[in-house]
Amino acid sequence: MSTKDYLEKDYYKVLGVSKTATQDEIKQSYRQLARKYHPDANKGDDEAEKKFKEISEAYNVLSDETRRKEYDEARSLFGGTYRPGGGGGGAGDFNLGDLFGQPGGGTGGERLSDLFGGLFGRGGRATSQARRGADIETEINLTFTEAVEGVTRSFQLTGESACGTCKGTGAKAGTTPRVCPKCSGTGHESTNLGGFSLSEPCSECKGRGLVVDDPCPVCYGSGRGKSTRTIQARIPAGVSDGQRIRLKGKGAPGEHGGPAGDLFVVVHVASHALFGRSGDNLTITVPVTFPEAVMGAEVRVPTLNGFPVTVKVPPGTPNGRTFRVRGKGAQRRDGTFGDLLVTVEVAVPRNLNSEAREALEKFRAATADDNPRSGLEARAKGA
Numbered sequence: 001m002s003t004k005d006y007l008e009k010d011y012y013k014v015l016g017v018s019k020t021a022t023q024d025e026i027k028q029s030y031r032q033l034a035r036k037y038h039p040d041a042n043k044g045d046d047e048a049e050k051k052f053k054e055i056s057e058a059y060n061v062l063s064d065e066t067r068r069k070e071y072d073e074a075r076s077l078f079g080g081t082y083r084p085g086g087g088g089g090g091a092g093d094f095n096l097g098d099l100f101g102q103p104g105g106g107t108g109g110e111r112l113s114d115l116f117g118g119l120f121g122r123g124g125r126a127t128s129q130a131r132r133g134a135d136i137e138t139e140i141n142l143t144f145t146e147a148v149e150g151v152t153r154s155f156q157l158t159g160e161s162a163c164g165t166c167k168g169t170g171a172k173a174g175t176t177p178r179v180c181p182k183c184s185g186t187g188h189e190s191t192n193l194g195g196f197s198l199s200e201p202c203s204e205c206k207g208r209g210l211v212v213d214d215p216c217p218v219c220y221g222s223g224r225g226k227s228t229r230t231i232q233a234r235i236p237a238g239v240s241d242g243q244r245i246r247l248k249g250k251g252a253p254g255e256h257g258g259p260a261g262d263l264f265v266v267v268h269v270a271s272h273a274l275f276g277r278s279g280d281n282l283t284i285t286v287p288v289t290f291p292e293a294v295m296g297a298e299v300r301v302p303t304l305n306g307f308p309v310t311v312k313v314p315p316g317t318p319n320g321r322t323f324r325v326r327g328k329g330a331q332r333r334d335g336t337f338g339d340l341l342v343t344v345e346v347a348v349p350r351n352l353n354s355e356a357r358e359a360l361e362k363f364r365a366a367t368a369d370d371n372p373r374s375g376l377e378a379r380a381k382g383a
Helices: 003-008 011-015 023-037 046-062 065-076 106-120 144-149 290-295 354-366 376-380
Strands: 081-083 093-095 136-142 151-162 188-192 197-201 224-235 244-247 263-269 276-278 281-288 297-301 309-313 322-325 340-346
Touching: 011 023, 011 046, 023 046, 046 065, 046 197, 136 144, 136 151, 144 263, 151 263, 224 263, 281 297, 290 297, 290 340, 297 340, 309 322, 309 340
Parallel strands: 081 093, 136 263, 281 340
Antiparallel strands: 151 224, 188 197, 244 263, 276 281, 297 309, 322 340
16 A cells, blocks of 8 residues: 555545544444455455455554544645655645655654654554553443442443454464465555655555464454453442443453443433432422321321431421421432422312211311402402
8 A cells, every 4th residue: 555545545434434433333334344345255356355455454543543543633634635756736735755854844744754653653663552442331220219329230241352263363263374474474564755664554464464364254354253241330329310320441441451441321210109309309299188287297208218207297387398308318429418308298088977077167167267269369360
């Protein structure tokens, strides 16, 4: 691959992904295309083989976050048309020799030299840099109590690892890869640019350093496969429905000694038969009788932890009044607790015996002058 090819080729277009594609999207697209255009599946098809090499070349850069970033930055500096030699050119043309520090190069050349040096390694040799593992997102269903109190759950995560059939070699069982004769196992080949050596993925082994003559039928020679692992993680107390929590270091393992990615868990919380949530506070509606509301009472109220509390309802309490019980709500991040908000609802009896009805008639007669709707119509007319 020439320097011109590298600068002008759109690796994102080759893999059919956007420039904002995630690593998972890049991997998925690569696998699909690799299976489609793999030489073993297209014997004698030169175009398919060429396409397979382009796909591998693009994935070799875009699958590495550091190299991908430097590739993006390098291409962003070329706002016009590339021309490989010196001499004249139209507006917007670039002389690669100038940019790499020859006469007229200036700071632009220094910047590009740094970018390509970081992308392909100083002195024309590639570097195997530590790479952080990918982030993983999953969902979990919790009961109301689990969300309030916290819970430890097991997660089954599916990710990429060495192919279980070929143990990561990419070769069919009973065979072994051989050292690439073109790059002598380095995985890269160099292009001399005059004072600067540009190292590129080897066109023979696609950057692996090894050549597989008889590919593994499961991974098609990639050496990679799916794996399932189970982890246990603590869901903190006080999470709410729809919340996205981050579990650091619980994502995909890193490569070359890099740190693991993070696990993001979207929480779905089931409703409760009695309790509700209002931020860090729990809510409950408790029925009281008419005499309790009028004359006052001490009412036992259940709590989520199973230990009831007593709420004092003062005389003359109206329907819908809310009382606050301190410290009986959901746990906050700082370890403190919200409150339990108790709303009273006056229960109206559906059936009255003769004695209760007679007593209620006497009560109505005694309070006839106390009309709660007095002046209501007048206020409705704006008087």
